[in-house]
Each structure stands twice: as structure tokens, then as C-alpha cells.
Amino acid sequence: MKRRVVITASSAITPIGYNKNDIIEHLREGKSGVGVLRDDGLLTKHIHSRVFGTVDYPIEYGFKRQYRKTMGPVAYYACQVAKDVLESSGLSQEFVTSGRLGVAFSSTHGSPTVQRDIYKTFFSDLDSKFSSIGAVDYLRSMVHTTAVNISRMFGITGRIIASSTACTTSSQSIGFGYETIKYGMQDAMICGAADEHDTTTVAVFDNLLACSVKYNDTPECTPRPFDTNRDGLVVGEGGGAVLLEEYESAKKRGAPILGEIIGFACNNNGGDLILPNLNGITATLRLALEDAGIQPHDVDFVSAHATATKMGDVIEAQAIDAVYGDGPLVTALKSYMGHTMGTCGVIELILTMYMMEQGFIAPTLNLENVDERCSMLRHTREVTDTETKIAAIQNFAFGGVNTCLLVKNGRDADT
Amino acid sequence: MTRDEFKNKILTIFIEDFEFEQPGLDDNLRDDHGFDSIDALELLGKMELILGFSFTREEKEAAMSIRTINDILDYVEEIKESRTQ
Numbered sequence: 001m002k003r004r005v006v007i008t009a010s011s012a013i014t015p016i017g018y019n020k021n022d023i024i025e026h027l028r029e030g031k032s033g034v035g036v037l038r039d040d041g042l043l044t045k046h047i048h049s050r051v052f053g054t055v056d057y058p059i060e061y062g063f064k065r066q067y068r069k070t071m072g073p074v075a076y077y078a079c080q081v082a083k084d085v086l087e088s089s090g091l092s093q094e095f096v097t098s099g100r101l102g103v104a105f106s107s108t109h110g111s112p113t114v115q116r117d118i119y120k121t122f123f124s125d126l127d128s129k130f131s132s133i134g135a136v137d138y139l140r141s142m143v144h145t146t147a148v149n150i151s152r153m154f155g156i157t158g159r160i161i162a163s164s165t166a167c168t169t170s171s172q173s174i175g176f177g178y179e180t181i182k183y184g185m186q187d188a189m190i191c192g193a194a195d196e197h198d199t200t201t202v203a204v205f206d207n208l209l210a211c212s213v214k215y216n217d218t219p220e221c222t223p224r225p226f227d228t229n230r231d232g233l234v235v236g237e238g239g240g241a242v243l244l245e246e247y248e249s250a251k252k253r254g255a256p257i258l259g260e261i262i263g264f265a266c267n268n269n270g271g272d273l274i275l276p277n278l279n280g281i282t283a284t285l286r287l288a289l290e291d292a293g294i295q296p297h298d299v300d301f302v303s304a305h306a307t308a309t310k311m312g313d314v315i316e317a318q319a320i321d322a323v324y325g326d327g328p329l330v331t332a333l334k335s336y337m338g339h340t341m342g343t344c345g346v347i348e349l350i351l352t353m354y355m356m357e358q359g360f361i362a363p364t365l366n367l368e369n370v371d372e373r374c375s376m377l378r379h380t381r382e383v384t385d386t387e388t389k390i391a392a393i394q395n396f397a398f399g400g401v402n403t404c405l406l407v408k409n410g411r412d413a414d415t
Numbered sequence: 416m417t418r419d420e421f422k423n424k425i426l427t428i429f430i431e432d433f434e435f436e437q438p439g440l441d442d443n444l445r446d447d448h449g450f451d452s453i454d455a456l457e458l459l460g461k462m463e464l465i466l467g468f469s470f471t472r473e474e475k476e477a478a479m480s481i482r483t484i485n486d487i488l489d490y491v492e493e494i495k496e497s498r499t500q
Contacts (some may be wrong), residue, residue: 064434065433066449069453069457079493134460136453136457139453252450
């Protein structure tokens with residue numbers, strides 16, 4: 001059994017806004033969401049990179065204490081976007097709790113804020129402070145905290161998938177959710193990821209010489225994917241969720257079809273855990289096309305992973321060139337908000353669907369002088385009014401994990 | 416610390432930390448306020464800080480059957496008495 005899988009609701013908390021109108025405005029007007037790295041009183045002063053994709057606007061959560069007690073900051077983002085998609089979906093409470101709705105959701109590493117508090121206690125004075133390690137600290141910090149806080153809050157009893165694979169976390173959530181519905185194990189899945197403000201991630205990339213450091217005084221000028229003067233990635237925070245549903249039942253209940261997932265691929269480079277790998281990435285892009293049963297020329301737009309590292313962008317450009325040539329428009333959406341880690345895949349999918357619906361493609365921000373090694377692609381250099389039928393969302397992670405999602409314009413679901 | 420002083424501190428914790436609205440001394444904590452085993456463990460940690468001593472594993476396990484705030488006050492008095500003997 002192979003069933004069609006459509007997207008019927010979405011929500012994203014991003015450094016360029018929470019609601020759709022704000023996000024579209026940033027994309028159309030080229031407004032960056034990158035700002036100054038907030039002081040955490042611990043690591044910030046040692047980190048060379050002082051830029052961060054920050055969620056700096058207030059969010060009214062309104063979660064009751066019975067739910068809050070098992071939630072770290074990452075679960076707030078997760079439950080908020082999950083609440084948004086459930087509320088806008090119109091799904092009945094009977095269906096939500098039926099066991100036919102599952103959750104595929106995760107984060108890079110649970111809640112670093114809660115983990116840090118545990119370690120503070122642990123290293124301060126074990127005898128007298130031991131009891132202040134709360135009974136719920138594990139529930140707040142564990143790697144699947146987002147998925148199970150969502151299921152608890154809404155009484156969801158279906159499958160739980162919590163794939164935590166760094167930068168491919170949410171694209172795996174969506175891909176595995178898609179396969180779960182496609183092969184009949186569930187009828188709907190809430191898919192996505194969240195990652196909270198975390199300086200340890202910045203410190204790791206900083207020490208790997210992979211973070212941007214030259215634009216600390218002009219945060220909006222970085223990251224600069226594919227640009228000659230790029231100097232590394234910018235870490236960010238946020239959350240995103242999409243509701244995937246089996247097509248026939250979504251159509252029957254009159255749900256809006258925002259997009260259709262028509263293909264997914266995931267593989268591993270089978271070697272180095274950090275360096276990008278041309279063969280591995282190229283294979284992923286081709287596997288996704290094969291899964292969708294389409295040809296490279298069917299794809300109009302590529303949302304590149306493009307973090308603005310020196311080698312990563314070049315290898316990705318070579319892979320896109322090998323598979324697509326200069327056919328599709330290519331945009332690096334991280335140029336607007338930095339790298340939201342595990343969340344980047346779902347946010348980039350949602351932004352792509354917004355652009356598909358509105359009939360435009362946003363340019364890569366800060367792309368002033370294209371690196372000649374990346375110049376063979378059809379880069380989006382200005383806001384381009386165009387109808388996109390099929391888009392590819394590419395993401396690659398530490399550990400050699402590669403993913404590609406292929407999404408069809410929701411408008412064309414019936415064609 | 417008298418029973419009354421401890422009662423006031425516990426009521427403050429229920430109102431401020433557990434967000435109870437008008438907790439009654441004989442309310443069923445689980446049925447009336449949704450107080451569960453996770454909350455109970457958190458409360459025991461807070462009680463240890465107030466009392467200045469740690470509960471034993473057996474004392475904590477015994478606390479799991481407590482249902483009302485009056486039961487908590489009785490429980491603490493029993494433990495304090497047993498430690499002075």
C-alpha cells in the first residue's frame with residue numbers, strides 16, 4: 001500500500017518572525033533575523049562568534065503548570081507550534097486521541113538549559129545540593145522531550161518518532177512521518193523539531209573554526225551562503241511543525257492542502273563524521289527524485305542547506321550541479337536567520353511553501369559576489385515572481401547524514 | 416517549627432509553586448488539584464529544604480500514599496517525633 005501524503009497545517013517560530021505575514025515580509029524585503037549573541041553568563045565571553053539567529057519577540061504560551069512542569073525551553077517552542085497546527089487543522093479530538101495520529105518530533109539534544117542546570121548542581125556540592133536535582137529534570141532535558149510533551153499535552157496515543165540527528169533532525173521527522181503515513185501505519189503525523197538558545201552549540205562550531213566571526217559588529221551581514229566573503233555559519237533557535245495527512249482523508253474532510261510530500265531520501269556518507277561528501281549528497285538528491293518518480297527538470301526550486309561554511313557550500317553546489325545543472329532556482333534560506341540546527345529542515349520547508357503559495361522566490365541574502373566554485377548554479381539574486389510546482393529541501397548533518405524532501409505545490413495536489 | 420508555621424509554608428508552596436487555587440487542608444490533592452507522583456517528589460524536595468533534613472527512601476515511599484495537606488502535616492510530625500526518640 002502506498003498512499004499520498006499532504007501537508008494541511010504548519011507553524012514556525014523563527015528569528016524572522018512567528019506568523020506567516022512577518023516571515024513573508026522579511027523574505028520579500030530582505031530583512032535579516034540575525035542579531036547579537038545573548039550573554040549566558042558562562043560561555044559567551046569566550047566565544048569568538050558574537051552573532052546568533054535570535055527569537056527576540058515575546059510569545060504568549062499560556063500552558064498550564066501540569067504541562068509546564070515537564071517542559072524545558074525547547075518544549076515550549078515545540079508545544080506551541082504543535083498547538084498551532086492542531087488548532088488550525090480542525091481535526092476532531094476523537095481523531096487526535098484515536099491512535100491514528102502520531103508525532104515525529106525532536107531536537108538536537110533536548111534542553112541544554114536544563115542539562116546545564118543539572119551539571120551546575122552536580123559540580124557545586126553533591127551532598128547538600130543533590131536533592132535540588134528535580135524529579136522532572138530528565139523529562140525536561142531528554143532528547144525526546146519535545147515529542148512526548150506534545151503527545152502528553154494533546155493526549156496523542158499514536159506512534160512516537162524522535163530522530164535526533166543534528167541538522168537533519170526535522171527533515172528526518174518529516175521524512176519518517178511521510179513514510180509512516182504512506183505505508184499505512186498512521187493516518188496523520190505532527191512532524192517537526194525545535195531548538196532553544198544554546199551557547200554550547202555555538203562554542204562547538206566556534207572551536208571547529210566553522211562559525212562566522214568577521215561580522216560581529218554587523219550581524220545582519222552574515223551568514224553569507226555561496227558568497228566569496230562568507231566566513232562560516234551562524235547558530236540560531238526556533239521551532240516548526242507541519243501536519244501531514246493521508247491525502248484522501250484530508251480531501252474528504254475539506255482540509256486545505258498546503259503542499260504534498262512526494263519524495264524523501266536519507267543516507268549516510270559512510271565515513272567522516274564532519275566533512276561534507278559529494279558522493280553521499282549527490283546520491284541523496286537522486287534517491288529523492290527516484291522515490292518521487294520524477295526527473296530533475298521537474299524541480300523548479302532548491303532550498304539549499306548552505307550554511308555558509310567554506311567547504312560545505314562548494315560541495316553542495318557541485319552536487320546540485322551534478323543532479324540539476326542550472327535548471328532550478330537555488331536559495332539559501334539560512335541567510336535570513338542563521339542555522340536553526342535541528343529545526344532548519346522544517347522551517348525551510350514551511351518558508352518554501354509560503355513562497356510557493358505567494359508565487360515568489362526570495363533571494364539568498366548577503367550574496368554579493370558569488371564564489372566562482374559555486375557560480376554554475378542558478379542563484380536567486382533578487383525577489384523573483386514565479387510559479388513553483390516542485391521544490392527540493394536539502395539538509396545535511398554532522399555524522400554524515402543527508403536528507404532531501406521533495407514537496408509539490410498544494411495548489412497542484414489534484415493534478 | 417510548629418505545625419501551624421509548617422502549614423503556612425506548605426500552603427504558600429502549593430499556591431505559588433504548584434499554582435493551586437484556594438487549597439483546602441482536606442482536599443484530595445490528586446482528584447481536586449491534579450497533583451501527581453512527579454509533583455509529590457518535587458514537594459518532598461522542597462519540604463527537605465524547609466525542614467533542614469533529608470527523608471529516607473522508606474519515608475519517601477510512605478509519602479506516596481498521602482492524599483491531603485492535613486496528611487502531610489501528620490506525616491511530618493510523625494517523622495520529627497521518630498527522630499527525637
